[in-house]
Amino acid sequence: MSKVEEFEELRPLLFSIAYRILGSVGEAEDAVQETWLRFDGSTTRPASAKAYLSAAVTRIAIDVLRSARVRREQYVGPWFPEPLLNDPYQDPARAAELAESVSMAALVLLERLSPLERAVFVLRDVFGFEFDEVAEAVERSQAACRQLLVRARRHMRAGQPRFAAARDERERLASRFFDALSEGNVAGLRELLSAEVSMIGDSGGHGPQLSKPLAGPDNVTRVLAMAFPRMAKIGVTYVTYEINSRPGAVFRDRDGKVVHTLGLDVVDGRIQMIRLVVNPEKLRHLGPTADIWAIDHATRHAHRLPRSPE
Structure with missing residues (x-):
């Protein structure tokens, strides 16, 4: 499989990760494009394209989120994510997590987390990455990632409704x-x-x-x-x-x-x-x-x- 074919196969996943971290369709698409440029420019082929590309898009999204913090703090009035009509990534085994995590209510809650908490929560609880993969993506130890996840889960649970409808x-x-x-x-x-x-x-x-x-x-x-x-x-x-x-x-x-x-x-x-x-x-x-x-x-x-x- 060529680099282009590998990347295009994983593009829906990469967009979905970036969108949940950033809450912006345009910024997520830009993060995916930057990920492709890095992948295309690398001289070696990673053992796992999924692990490599997921880590790359996560790091890019974290950097974008950090740079956008001041702008978002100065945002006029209530902030909502950019509306998404179609989530391109589908995984029947994680359908509930994917649907819940992309809701406006969930993304507004995610916006209150630190960039690292947000990334760890998205990778682990939404997409089911293993802790070693999460740690590699955010460049932190597994122990640190577990603590970040505990804090993120606590914040997310506190803001979720008790009786959300089917x-x-x-x-x-x-x-x-x-x-x-x-x-x-x-x-x-x-x-x-x-x-x-x-x-x-x-x-x-x-x-x-x-x-x-x-x-x-x-x-x-x-x-x-x-x-x-x-x-x-x-x-x-x-x-x-x-x-x-x-x-x-x-x-x-x-x-x-x-x-x-x-x-x-x-x-x-x-x-x-x-x-x-x-x-x-x-x-x-x-x-x-x-x-x-x-x-x-x-x-x-x-x-x-x-x-x-x-």
């Missing part, structure tokens, strides 16, 4: 939610929301955002029932997707340009959180992005538009 339950609830949203069914929306529901938007200062997270079913329902019919009036439509292994949708303007994504977290039979990614810099991998300020302006005035004749 996939079929999430899909049923999401179907009802989007039906109610399309119909402007206020009562239908209200009954799907948890008493602790919140709605949070990530614009990074590059677009309009909620002045603060909305909390409570009444507030969230009121904004949903007001905003989305107005968006529909100016030609904004949506297509449902599984986003980061959870139900969601991509909203586009009348020209097909991306406006934002919406994702749902379902816990204990109700929608507990609605996450909006509005920052156009986080949406470019989904296609051309809309002028979000123009969309916002038009939406605010949509209620003044006359109804179309039936």
Whole structure:
């Protein structure tokens, strides 16, 4: 097998590792490309291409994450990872770990870990690498890696919901939610929301955002029932997707340009959180992005538009 063939076979795994460490599609793709350049430029062939390339992409991702720390600490408003529609790496034996670890909720928790804790957790608990491989990748002793993993697991467990819904339950609830949203069914929306529901938007200062997270079913329902019919009036439509292994949708303007994504977290039979990614810099991998300020302006005035004749 040639170097190119070996690399392409492992590319999905490398991207999935980098994305979970970085929370960015663009940065993960860049890390994978840099890994290829190092592999292609090496004069020797490693005994295990998987071990070599996984270690290389992990180290590159750690370096990127460290350099991005200051930028992320200065990020305007709530930070969410870039939405991922399709995780290219699949392993039936670790399907549950892969799906859970790529969720928005899990990636937000991972963001609170140190770069080394994050890398060790991803390699060991998500992808099942042995401790000697993890230690080689992060250039630490196995004992140090075990301690890093203990701390990472503790932080992750503390932030995870106790009664997360199964996939079929999430899909049923999401179907009802989007039906109610399309119909402007206020009562239908209200009954799907948890008493602790919140709605949070990530614009990074590059677009309009909620002045603060909305909390409570009444507030969230009121904004949903007001905003989305107005968006529909100016030609904004949506297509449902599984986003980061959870139900969601991509909203586009009348020209097909991306406006934002919406994702749902379902816990204990109700929608507990609605996450909006509005920052156009986080949406470019989904296609051309809309002028979000123009969309916002038009939406605010949509209620003044006359109804179309039936």
